Amino acid sequence: MNNSNSDNNPAIATKELTLNMGPQHPATHGVLRLVLDLNGETIVKCTPYVGYLHRGVEKLAENRNYMQILPLTDRLDYISAMSNNLGYCVAVEKLFDIELPERTEYIRTIVGELSRIVNHLLWLATHALDIGAMTVFLYCFREREKILDLFERLCGARLTVSYPRIGGLKNDVDAQWLEDLYAFTDEFPMRVEQYETLINKNRIWLRRTKGIGVISAEEAINWGLSGPTLRGSGVPYDVRKVTSYGVYDKVKWEVCTGKNGDIYDRYRVRMDEFGQSTSIIRQCIEQIPQGPIMADAPKFTLPAKDKVLTDMEHLIHHFVLITKGPQTAPEGELYVSTEVPKGELGFFFVSDGTGKPYRMRVRSPSFVHVSALPRLCEGEFVADIIANIGSIDIVLGECDR
């Protein structure tokens, strides 16, 4: 395969093979396009092209009021829509300075962690399939289905949930739902063990992942990586620990980190997060208090239905909120980030005082991670690029926005 023999012979010209991988390719996780320069099977140069899933979410947001933007955030990272909704709501609540009831914080933490499990299940499924382990793929989907069913019972939607609301939630959870979820968390660690028996000690898996796509802690920070991709290099940075949202300060959990920064360590970090998320959910269900689920925020919270039907002021309030939404917002600029399964998802708002954001900018982890892909792949083999794409866990909906 190597052209080294003919390098010295001037009669034979050798040049790199340019291979266009994607946007229609089974393993580029959506519509990522990579242009690879290959020497034999070794990657000399890798150039990612993004934008094939660009829908202008940020621009669309400028023409909508804060309530109407929420469903757009579902479509960022459609695999973990719940986390994106939460990230958006947390940011807007910070802008409007809304204090949430305690029960809401607990439920939000529960669904946020569920969404992390869903995301990591899909990641494991596709990552394993990329490396050729087909069975893990279907086992993961079995559990993912159960969580999606829980989402469906909770809010009627499975994928694009739009369950959180600014200042609260769409609806309360019932006791049966929590009970079923608790039963699921009983069973889930056994399932994770099952995946691990299939791949964890598999020599082929280890040879495909250990020592491949290595990035040091310092470099990972410089590239702006976040989430499990960063923690795989041994940096214990987790937005859930650093800033306060949800009830992450009231439950016991650890930040999972790797050591070597290779594909295997990034894989381990995510596998460990299954355990942490399950434990967080269990503690939340045990501690969850009773109470209201919407904050006392007249700009976003609808008035009580019985008052709307009997009282003129409340009727008008309801009508204005539904038809026009909030008319004013505090002026200024604000950046709030949350830890979504893929990394640090940040929302940056420029507010000019009207009910619509002057500018909304999304800092999506996938976009940053794609930019680091050439650094991870160059000098390695074609097969490694697939493993690397899997290990940085990107989704193009979020990358292109």
Place this chain on the structure above:
Amino acid sequence: MPETLWTVLKVFIVVNVVMLHVAYVVYFERKVIGHMQARLGPMRVGWHGLLQPIADGIKLFFKEDIIPSSADKPVFYIAPVIGVIAAIASFAVIPMWEGFSLANINIGILYLLALSSIGSYSIILGGWASNSKYSFLGGLRSSAQVISYEIAMGMSLVGVMMLSGSANLTDIVNAQSQTWFIVSQPVAFFVFLMAAVAETNRTPFDLPEAETELVAGYATEYSGFRYGLFFMAEYAGMFAMSAVATVCFFGGWKGPDVWFLASIPGVVWFLLKIYGFIFFYFWIRATLPRYRYDQLMGLGWKLFIPLALANIIFTGLIKLL
């Protein structure tokens, strides 16, 4: 003249039996892997999806045969045909029961090895003629893989030939009346098994068609029945390799000579053993990830070939003493 007619009839029957097996082994694979993966496999066409292979065959047959405009057309046409012919022709020398093989030739093993090499031409030519980069890479991978694993495979069979003193497959089976060669040649069997998986491009050595890297490898540009031919060649090749493993290591048509088991005809034992190997193929496909290209080559040259060589030396020493 009746002699010739009889031979033609025999060939016709064997080819048809093989083709039927090839059609239904795909169904079997989908069912086996389906159940291993907590799903059902085909269920819709016929009872428990039993007519699925026929539906698939009809579909492939009537699909448009798309040929890329920049392809090397004659080579593109002929490549899958070479594969199928090579795979099916292997069955000519396989002894299926006592005294029955289409051609009882004295160089049976060499013939089989030669045909499996010819089979790899179909992949190389198919990949080359498609004039597509993915097909090209698939074809290159295949040529490298097949060449290196062929050596290991050939050498693993040397031990068998030394023990039986013949390259005639019927003689090899008869030499296993007492003990199967799996007992006396376990290392050779291991090397043969791995090489057979690699030769037929199955997981974990399915690099030439690694769908997550090379889309469909050498078959990327093929469609319709030409693609179906590649498919048939792969599965017929699996049967051929399983048959060789059965004949060379598992006593061919011979079953245990005890109780009522002795009255079961040899062809049943032969088929059961082959089905066992086929099941093994599916089992590892459902379990293992895929090797990387350089790791696969390393494994072939640094592990299997030395092992096979050591086995030959060891067998020779034992025979001398």
